[in-house]
Amino acid sequence: MTDPVKTPSQLRSARWFAPDDLRSFGHRSRLMQLGYGEEDFRDKPVIGILNTWSELNSCHAHFRERAQDVRRGVLQAGGFPVELPALSVDESFTKPTSMLYRNMLAMETEEMIRSHPLDGVVLMGGCDKTTPGLVMGAISAGVPMIYLPAGPMLRGHFAGRTLGSGSDAWKYWDERRAGNITDDEWLGVQGGIARSAGTCMTMGTASTMTAITDAMGLTLPGASSIPAVDSGHQRMGAECGRRIVGMVWEDLTPDRIITPASVRNAAIVAMATGCSTNAVVHLIAMARRAGVALSLDDLDALGRDTPLIANVRPSGKDYLMEDFFQAGGLRALMKQIEDRLDGSALTVTGRSLAQNLQGAEVFDDDVIRPLSNPVYREGSLAVLRGNLCPDGAIIKPAACDPKYHLHEGPALVFDSYPDMKKAVDDEDLQITPDTVMVLRNAGPQGGPGFPEWGMLPIPKALIRQGHRDMLRISDARMSGTSYGACVLHVAPESFVGGPLALLRTGDIIRMDLNARRLDMLVPDDELAARKAAWTPPQPRFERGWGWMFERHVTQADQGCDFDFLQTDFGRVAGEPDIF
Structure with missing residues (x-):
């Protein structure tokens, strides 16, 4: 000291x-x-x-x-x-x-x-x-x-396999949905993944x-x-x-x-x-x-x-x-x-x-790589902008298939999580690997609360064909244990009238990761007309904490703190002076 x-x-x-x-x-x-x-x-x-x-x-x-x-x-x-x-x-x-x-x-x-x-x-x-x-x-x-x-x-373990919480849950769940995992194996994963x-x-x-x-x-x-x-x-x-x-x-x-x-x-x-x-x-x-x-x-x-x-x-x-x-x-x-x-x-x-940091050293250079041999040449995250996300969106490039770093395809838009969840289990869903799945009304106000819904499940129709990744976009978050070509935190969120609210199924979406662009290929005049016709949804809450949250939470690009807790209102709370 x-x-x-x-x-x-x-x-x-x-x-x-x-x-x-x-x-x-x-x-x-x-x-x-x-x-x-x-x-x-x-x-x-x-x-x-x-x-x-x-x-x-x-x-x-x-x-x-x-x-x-x-x-x-x-x-x-x-x-x-x-x-x-x-x-x-x-x-x-x-x-x-x-x-x-x-x-x-x-x-x-x-x-x-x-x-x-x-x-x-x-x-x-x-x-x-x-x-x-x-x-x-x-x-x-x-x-x-x-x-x-x-x-x-x-570490998690099951049947000689090392399990990672979250990440392997998603992986084995897809295999179960594909019919490749038995009930006993699924129970074994469930019991071994958190030790x-x-x-x-x-x-x-x-x-x-x-x-x-x-x-x-x-x-x-x-x-x-x-x-x-x-x-x-x-x-x-x-x-x-x-x-x-x-x-x-x-x-x-x-x-x-x-x-x-x-x-x-x-x-x-x-x-x-x-x-x-x-x-x-x-x-x-x-x-x-x-x-x-x-x-x-x-x-x-x-x-x-x-x-x-x-x-x-x-x-x-x-x-x-x-x-x-x-x-x-x-x-x-x-x-x-x-x-x-x-x-x-x-x-x-x-x-x-x-x-x-004096005296710190690496004891296994495959776990902690030298700069000359990185896992990925850039960092973990990238920020996208474009007419779909003027205030920004997030993607994790190293955790998705590189073929999606430049991608163009038609949107399949869902307005709610239950609608999306029902659709992905429909084996007759009309969808291709190029389709871009979109979930909206899942941001800070729309979720409500900005839930971790952004790693949208791969539709069963594609899983049965052997596909395990596709481009997915939402104004939600996703678990940090998740992976895949998932664009998240689209801002402003659709619930407050952000451009994601104007997207329609069939519109073409283009993502260029290297250029940090995410756009819907829709003419500006058409977007203006859609904006004029858009009506705000009903608030999610009528009382209590949710009512307060919905009215004061900032957007994803600003940290989702409450506006009245930011430094404009004072950096440090005042001391009580009445004893």
Whole structure:
């Protein structure tokens, strides 16, 4: 720890506990009601452990125990730990989509920190939306914070085959639909694909977002790579507890760490890992909370110049996150591209990124490739523009068949997910491999909540012919474990009158990935006539959270944060001044 810049009387929590007045008497007496004496909390940093554990979040099944590891570290460093539950936002069970509640977690995190006597916080997350939700809220609260990533689960196994969560579910489901998988084999895959606590062990959204947070300097170095059930994860949890106490005394706040340089580092690392397409919307939202103006064009430029070097599914072909960890993990990957990163960026350790990377090395150069032998010559993502997506759309080039990088074909348009799902199971559906499947009304407002519907199923009529990919376009997201020629996040979305709302079945769509273009070949005057005839759909919600979400969520290219939570309304939440 560097020399402290705070004294006990300057602690934020001292405003609750130190004064000799009736209000502070009440605060102290209530802690004593919980069994604590003044020696437990007097003149000590109060550390909030924000825990997103839930019995319906298998990714965080180990967080009950891990919170105790954090508590141990806080006590060892002379702090006073308090655990607070936070909205879990699990990926598997939350309907219609967990994305509907990312901003709820961000608001809860911000207000929980602001309204309680916390000097610093350990953020415990990992399942997809918990990482951006916790970080966004903590940025706005402005107190010292460190992120504890849940870590990936162990490799999946079945009948001698290695399974990757998500990616292999889609693959084997297509084979089952084609009649190539028996009931017993399907049950075997179901039981073997998720073997332990932890997040998806592919480079899905969970591992992408924890890697981004790591690269941004918000975790202990390399913490994002440690498997959830590895004993090193327990030790990392305790070290998070120790380190946050030091950060409080040093007054090492998020605004000193999250800078244009650290955000750029995170974006470059994301591209090099073969990141989830969801990285775009979350990274933009996180950056803008910190006052860093990050755009789709910035990300596309970095993507063109950053090779993909993590050979991890789904963009890679062979390995999973456990292999990535054994090969050296994120520190080793960052060491490979160190000359592309700003090594002076400050991190939660109090040291620079370059200092944190000292001694990192690659132990398997097929898992973490050298720059001379990348998995893909450019980064993970590309941004398309055109008359179908004037504000942008996203595609993952390395995860789709190269023959679709330049493609032209007729649109088959679906206005709802149920309509699409019914059609793809119709073996008599009139469709060819050149057809472009389109789903609309699935964006931030239209979904509602921007669901992961963008990896549209290959129609059974084509599966039976041996086809496993085709060009698909939507204003939805897709799981980070997904793959294929899927264009996503079309903005503006169709529900608010974006050009996707004007597309008709049979219209010709042209995608030129190299030119970063996506267009419908429809004359401008015809589009103008269709626009004039378009009528807005009815709102999805009439009350509650959904009503608030629908009226204040921004579009995909702006991060889908709420307009009133962006920096125009103030970068850091104000402190309560009434006690």
